Each structure stands twice: as structure tokens, then as C-alpha cells.
Amino acid sequence: MSEPPPRGFPESEFRARAERAQQLMASSGLNAMLLTTEADVRYFTGFLTQFWQSPTRPWFLVVPAAGKPIAVIPEIGAALMSRTWIEDIRTWPSPRPGDEGISLLADTLRSECGSAGSLGIPMGAETFLRMPLDDYRRLHDRLPGIDVADASEVIRSSRMIKSPAEIEKISWACKRVSEVFEDLPPTLGLGMSERDIFRRFKLACLEAGLDDVTYLVGGAEHGGYNDIIAPPSDRPTAPGDVLMLDTGATFDGYYCDFDRNYAFAPVVDSVRQAYDVLYQATEAGFDAARPGALCRDVFRAMRTVLERGGGQGNVAGRLGHGLGMQITEWPSLTPDDATTLQPGMVLTLEPAMTFAPGKAMVHEENIVIDPDGARWLTHRALPELPVI
Amino acid sequence: MSEPPPRGFPESEFRARAERAQQLMASSGLNAMLLTTEADVRYFTGFLTQFWQSPTRPWFLVVPAAGKPIAVIPEIGAALMSRTWIEDIRTWPSPRPGDEGISLLADTLRSECGSAGSLGIPMGAETFLRMPLDDYRRLHDRLPGIDVADASEVIRSSRMIKSPAEIEKISWACKRVSEVFEDLPPTLGLGMSERDIFRRFKLACLEAGLDDVTYLVGGAEHGGYNDIIAPPSDRPTAPGDVLMLDTGATFDGYYCDFDRNYAFAPVVDSVRQAYDVLYQATEAGFDAARPGALCRDVFRAMRTVLERGGGQGNVAGRLGHGLGMQITEWPSLTPDDATTLQPGMVLTLEPAMTFAPGKAMVHEENIVIDPDGARWLTHRALPELPVI
Numbered sequence: 001m002s003e004p005p006p007r008g009f010p011e012s013e014f015r016a017r018a019e020r021a022q023q024l025m026a027s028s029g030l031n032a033m034l035l036t037t038e039a040d041v042r043y044f045t046g047f048l049t050q051f052w053q054s055p056t057r058p059w060f061l062v063v064p065a066a067g068k069p070i071a072v073i074p075e076i077g078a079a080l081m082s083r084t085w086i087e088d089i090r091t092w093p094s095p096r097p098g099d100e101g102i103s104l105l106a107d108t109l110r111s112e113c114g115s116a117g118s119l120g121i122p123m124g125a126e127t128f129l130r131m132p133l134d135d136y137r138r139l140h141d142r143l144p145g146i147d148v149a150d151a152s153e154v155i156r157s158s159r160m161i162k163s164p165a166e167i168e169k170i171s172w173a174c175k176r177v178s179e180v181f182e183d184l185p186p187t188l189g190l191g192m193s194e195r196d197i198f199r200r201f202k203l204a205c206l207e208a209g210l211d212d213v214t215y216l217v218g219g220a221e222h223g224g225y226n227d228i229i230a231p232p233s234d235r236p237t238a239p240g241d242v243l244m245l246d247t248g249a250t251f252d253g254y255y256c257d258f259d260r261n262y263a264f265a266p267v268v269d270s271v272r273q274a275y276d277v278l279y280q281a282t283e284a285g286f287d288a289a290r291p292g293a294l295c296r297d298v299f300r301a302m303r304t305v306l307e308r309g310g311g312q313g314n315v316a317g318r319l320g321h322g323l324g325m326q327i328t329e330w331p332s333l334t335p336d337d338a339t340t341l342q343p344g345m346v347l348t349l350e351p352a353m354t355f356a357p358g359k360a361m362v363h364e365e366n367i368v369i370d371p372d373g374a375r376w377l378t379h380r381a382l383p384e385l386p387v388i
Numbered sequence: 389m390s391e392p393p394p395r396g397f398p399e400s401e402f403r404a405r406a407e408r409a410q411q412l413m414a415s416s417g418l419n420a421m422l423l424t425t426e427a428d429v430r431y432f433t434g435f436l437t438q439f440w441q442s443p444t445r446p447w448f449l450v451v452p453a454a455g456k457p458i459a460v461i462p463e464i465g466a467a468l469m470s471r472t473w474i475e476d477i478r479t480w481p482s483p484r485p486g487d488e489g490i491s492l493l494a495d496t497l498r499s500e501c502g503s504a505g506s507l508g509i510p511m512g513a514e515t516f517l518r519m520p521l522d523d524y525r526r527l528h529d530r531l532p533g534i535d536v537a538d539a540s541e542v543i544r545s546s547r548m549i550k551s552p553a554e555i556e557k558i559s560w561a562c563k564r565v566s567e568v569f570e571d572l573p574p575t576l577g578l579g580m581s582e583r584d585i586f587r588r589f590k591l592a593c594l595e596a597g598l599d600d601v602t603y604l605v606g607g608a609e610h611g612g613y614n615d616i617i618a619p620p621s622d623r624p625t626a627p628g629d630v631l632m633l634d635t636g637a638t639f640d641g642y643y644c645d646f647d648r649n650y651a652f653a654p655v656v657d658s659v660r661q662a663y664d665v666l667y668q669a670t671e672a673g674f675d676a677a678r679p680g681a682l683c684r685d686v687f688r689a690m691r692t693v694l695e696r697g698g699g700q701g702n703v704a705g706r707l708g709h710g711l712g713m714q715i716t717e718w719p720s721l722t723p724d725d726a727t728t729l730q731p732g733m734v735l736t737l738e739p740a741m742t743f744a745p746g747k748a749m750v751h752e753e754n755i756v757i758d759p760d761g762a763r764w765l766t767h768r769a770l771p772e773l774p775v776i
């Protein structure tokens with residue numbers, strides 16, 4: 001097993017991230033940007049903790065027009081934040097529901113935006129505001145004269161292009177989980193429950209050096225599955241089942257996100273054919289995923305193969321997506337997404353199709369866009385459905 | 389190892405949850421309630437999936453004034469939602485950024501609220517709106533005449549009192565993780581890194597039957613730790629270190645949340661004393677946690693012991709909290725929280741104190757409020773600091 005890449009990032013990387021965002025802010029006329037979610041705050045600070053799972057306390061990061069971001073956070077996070085490149089750390093004793101950081105945040109924003117500036121907050125697709133709506137209204141009331149504008153595009157443009165160090169983390173996760181998938185078949189036995197199989201898989205990922213397996217969905221059904229987001233059941237696997245595991249495992253806060261299919265003998269022809277069509281669709285997506293191509297071009301390349309192969313649509317609504325600090329990120333491979341692929345983008349290719357009533361199959365691989373085309377981050381799945 | 393409790397809940401439980409919320413809605417004059425977060429949607433439906441980790445798609449649940457809730461969700465979730473007690477499932481093909489379910493949701497809310505009704509949305513402490521802010525504005529624009537009010541208290545009052553089946557799930561998680569902690573010391577060796585120790589702990593939890601270890605923070609520092617929310621480092625443990633692991637592990641979507649402390653010899657007196665003070669503070673909290681007592685009473689009982697023991701405050705800002713579908717829930721054990729303890733509440737007792745400059749310690753146990761007082765859900769920690 002190869003050594004994992006170094007943890008964290010050099011300060012120069014955070015500086016570059018802030019400066020790139022600040023250029024975009026300047027061209028949008030934003031005096032400051034307010035961020036509230038785990039991924040956005042971590043992207044600009046390196047602040048990595050599972051403590052975000054507790055909904056009690058909001059966390060705020062203010063990206064000014066120039067210079068380092070300012071953390072406005074609960075006292076409990078000061079020690080960890082002080083180990084990042086952030087210097088200006090303002091705290092309040094939390095929980096304090098009467099003023100959960102709002103007065104401190106308002107003062108900070110006021111001094112960055114002045115009396116009539118423009119404050120950016122991500123408000124568009126795939127974003128949300130991680131603070132109580134009532135507190136957001138209170139904040140608004142404290143900032144008369146300040147215009148609030150959508151900063152989604154600043155965040156999206158910044159985070160969508162991964163640095164070499166980010167790609168290295170994702171790549172390492174992809175490689176290790178690929179090996180876990182490759183080693184899985186001999187450990188699987190007929191009659192083992194989905195839950196047992198999922199547990200084995202998680203244990204193997206942890207033993208392979210992944211930090212966490214935060215996402216694992218799928219299951220086994222006879223002749224193909226219908227549900228692609230379910231948790232495992234206690235149903236024992238049976239002859240003719242098609243088993244799918246779709247996982248998001250992390251290394252240093254970065255995800256892989258791909259799946260593998262296995263069959264328990266006997267395998268009917270329609271299942272083998274579906275596997276082959278999906279395999280070919282993934283190849284077509286890979287070939288189409290070049291710098292300068294649009295997301296919809298990659299979608300169309302895959303959909304053409306799926307339709308020719310008898311695919312009857314799919315419920316996921318897209319055939320792949322961005323990947324990084326979150327298990328799914330912008331862009332989406334849909335018929336309408338006109339995002340231009342650029343070097344440094346990390347994507348999933350995720351063709352899916354219903355091939356018989358109530359029977360679907362999904363393939364998924366992870367790729368990075370290099371200057372001369374796509375590169376696999378995952379080991380390519382086997383060209384023929386592995387049979388157990 | 390005892391058998392785990394059954395997965396899921398009978399339909400009668402979901403019906404009771406909906407009816408209790410609907411009574412509270414009626415007394416608040418709400419015609420309908422809109423829920424958007426994983427825990428709130430799952431509470432009323434049983435819809436359990438890790439797919440929420442993907443931020444791409446919003447999910448909506450509309451609780452009407454009477455009858456079963458209505459799911460307004462992306463197509464990809466229809467199969468799983470149809471396996472719950474929910475019958476009215478309305479879907480849109482997602483992702484569709486131009487209309488990410490908003491028109492469908494607006495129509496649904498309009499028919500529940502009429503032309504001038506009142507719509508409840510959780511807006512208060514520990515809540516957030518899991519949908520893009522721009523989409524929320526669009527929704528608002530489509531519902532002129534409808535008053536939007538805070539529904540936090542409906543959700544809080546409903547979820548804060550756990551059913552016997554919920555308590556059984558939490559209890560099972562607490563018991564299994566208690567055993568993992570008890571079995572840990574012989575597997576720990578001086579020089580092992582925090583990361584190795586964390587990995588061993590996660591593996592042991594999965595092997596003990598927990599579904600996931602979504603939360604594990606802590607670490608080891610000489611003579612006491614300062615940071616209580618950090619991820620593990622690669623630093624090797626050394627003589628005199630105090631090691632703390634604080635975990636939230638889940639069974640069937642319900643959390644335990646507690647920690648344990650261990651020391652690597654030699655142990656200085658101040659560390660032993662801090663451990664003893666925290667142990668006694670937990671006992672005092674347990675004794676004070678009776679039906680009818682207020683959260684602040686339990687806080688004060690613990691703080692008195694901490695102050696007498698030389699505690700110099702702590703950065704967590706509270707000495708415990710609710711626990712259930714989320715690793716932290718309402719209420720908080722703070723000087724001001726006037727929530728009355730009632731049978732069925734599940735709480736953490738989490739006394740923490742700084743006992744020397746930069747040196748803190750935290751204890752944590754989980755309890756449930758029974759009609760005649762508190763009951764431990766975790767195995768009680770050892771009365772003396774375990775030394776390795």
C-alpha cells in the first residue's frame with residue numbers, strides 16, 4: 001500500500017484560494033462574503049472537524065475584499081481554528097440563543113462593508129445557509145444599507161477547480177477504495193445479508209487507510225435493483241441477486257464516490273447486457289470529458305450509448321457530477337448544464353439505466369480533467385460483471 | 389452480545405408523532421408545516437438514507453393540519469419513500485436548477501394553507517433551512533397572502549420526548565460503545581498515534597454492531613488536553629499523555645454521544661484530581677436530573693461541584709444536551725435554560741473544566757429521564773482514571 005499524501009495544505013494554497021475568490025468578488029462588486037457551511041469554511045481555512053454534525057452552534061467565516069478571512073466562531077472552536085492560517089479569530093460564548101454570534105458577526109460585516117456596501121452570501125443551487133432563519137433576519141435588520149447579493153458563483157468557480165494537492169487526496173481515496181472493491185468478492189458468500197456485506201466493506205476501507213466511510217448505499221435484488229439510495233437490509237443475498245455498493249469514503253476531508261456491481265450466480269442475459277451498456281457508456285463519457293467540452297456534451301455521449309443499449313431512463317436525473325470536499329459538488333452532467341470542463345475538475349461518470357420494469361443498474365467512476373483529456377482516478381471496473 | 393432492537397418503527401409510532409405535532413400546530417394556528425432537514429423529515433416519515441450528504445437536491449415534507457405528511461421530493465427518493473408509511477409522494481425530476489421542486493412545493497402548500505393561511509417553518513435555535521436561499525425567496529413569492537411563522541417549538545416539543553422504541557435504539561448504541569471503551573485499554577500501546585487509536589476504536593464499534601461511527605474527536609496531550617473537537621493527528625502518544633475519545637456512533641439512525649479518558653503513565657496529581665471532580669460532577673448532575681427539574685438546575689448542580697473542585701470554566705458553554713436522531717439536540721444544560729425535564733428525555737451529562745492553563749478535561753455520559761429519576765444509558769465510567 002502506497003503512503004498517503006501529506007495531510008492539510010501549505011499556507012500558500014489557502015492564500016491562493018482566498019485571492020482567487022477575492023478577484024471574483026471584486027468583479028462582482030462584493031465588499032465581503034459570508035460563509036456558513038462546513039465545506040465553504042474549510043475550503044478557506046483548513047478547519048477540519050466533525051463537530052459540524054452538532055446543529056447547536058453556527059460558524060461564520062467572513063472573506064474580506066483583501067487579506068486573510070476572519071473567523072467569527074463559538075469559543076469551543078478557537079483552539080482548533082488557531083492552528084490554521086487564520087489569524088483574526090473572533091469568538092462568542094456559545095450556546096447563547098439570545099445572541100448566537102449575531103452582534104459580533106454584524107459588527108464584523110459592518111466594518112468590512114461600510115455603510116452601503118455589498119455582502120455576498122451563497123444562495124444558488126446546491127447551497128444553503130447554515131444558521132437559523134430567525135438569526136439571519138436579525139442579522140439583516142442590523143445591517144441596514146448593506147446590499148445582500150448571491151455569491152454562489154464565487155464559491156462555485158473557486159471550488160470547482162481542484163489544486164494538485166486536492167486531487168492527490170481524492171486520488172488516494174479512489175485508489176485505496178478501488179483495491180477494497182477488488183478484494184471484496186472472495187469475502188462474499190451467498191446468504192450473507194446486505195448489512196453484513198456493508199459492514200465488511202466499511203471495515204476493509206478503514207483498514208486500507210481511509211479516514212471514514214461516511215456514505216455507503218446500495219443493496220442486492222434479484223435480477224437488478226430499483227433503489228439506489230437505500231441503507232442495507234437484513235435480507236440474505238440469494239441466487240440471481242445483483243449487488244451494488246456505492247460509497248463515499250474520505251481521506252483528509254476529501255471524497256471518492258463510486259460504485260461496483262457484483263452478481264450472485266446465475267446471471268440472466270439482461271443483467272450482463274445492462275452491465276456492458278453501462279461499461280460502454282462510461283467509456284464514452286471518459287472520451288468526451290476533455291477540456292473545452294461542456295457538461296452536456298459528456299451527458300449526451302453517455303446517453304447515446306444508454307439509449308442505443310435499450311436504457312429506459314433513470315431517476316438520478318444526471319449521469320455524473322463534481323466531487324471533492326463534498327460527495328457531490330457542481331457541476332452536473334445533465335442535458336442542460338453548459339459548464340465548460342477545465343483542467344483540475346474532478347468528476348464522477350455515473351451512467352444509470354432502467355433496463356426492465358423495476359430493474360436498474362448504475363456504474364460510477366471518478367476522473368480528473370487534465371490538460372490533454374480525462375484521467376481515471378478509480379481503477380477501472382472489470383469489463384464483465386463479476387459473478388460470485 | 390445482546391440482540392439489537394428491531395429496525396424502524398411501527399406505523400402507529402409515526403401516526404402518534406404526526407398527531408402530537410398537529411395538536412401543537414393547531415394551538416399555534418398553523419395550517420401546515422414545512423420541513424427540510426434530514427432529522428425532521430426522518431422523524432415524521434422513517435426515511436433513512438445517507439443520501440442527504442449530497443447537497444444537490446432539496447427534500448421537502450409538508451405536515452398538514454390533519455392526516456399523513458406529504459413528501460415533495462426528487463424522483464431519486466421515490467422508491468425508498470414508498471417503503472415508509474407515507475402515501476402521498478410527489479416528485480420532480482432533479483437536478484433541475486430552474487425549478488428545483490419549488491412550483492410543486494408551492495402548489496402543495498397553497499392547497500394546505502389556502503389563500504391566507506399560516507405556514508410553519510422551523511426558524512429558531514439549532515434549526516436551519518436546507519434549501520438554497522434563492523429558492524426560498526422564490527417559494528415566498530409564489531405564496532402571497534400566506535403568513536410564515538416559526539415552527540421551532542412544534543418540532544422541539546415533539547422530538548425532545550423520546551418514545552420507548554427510540555430510547556431502546558439509543559440505549560443499545562450506548563451499551564455496545566460502552567463495551568468497546570471498556571475493552572480498549574489492553575489494545576493501546578505507548579507510541580501508538582492518535583490516528584491509529586481512533587481507527588482501532590472505529591473498527592471495534594463496527595464489529596460490535598454499530599452502524600456507523602460518524603463522530604469521533606479528541607486526542608492525546610501531555611497532562612491534559614486543550615482542544616476537544618479536533619480530528620486525530622499522527623503524533624505518537626507519550627508518557628504522561630491524557631487521551632480522550634468522544635464519539636457519536638449510530639444504531640438505526642440514533643446516536644450515543646459520550647467520551648472516555650485514559651492516561652499513559654505517569655499521571656500527575658492534578659490530572660487524577662480533575663478526573664475525580666468531573667466524576668463527582670456527573671454524579672451530581674445525575675441526581676439533579678429528575679422529572680420537574682429544570683435544565684439550569686442540573687447545570688448548577690454540576691457547576692457547583694466543578695467550582696469547588698477548582699474548575700476554571702470551560703469553552704463548551706454548556707454541561708450537557710439532548711441526544712437522539714442528532715448527536716446534539718435541544719435542550720442545553722446551561723445557566724439559563726428553563727426547559728423542564730420530562731420522562732422520555734435523553735440527555736448527555738458533559739461536565740468539562742479547565743484545571744490548569746491550557747489543560748482541560750471532559751467527562752460525558754448519557755441518561756434518560758424516567759418517571760422516578762434519571763437512568764444511565766451508558767455504563768458508568770470507572771471512578772478512577774484508567775492508566776495504561
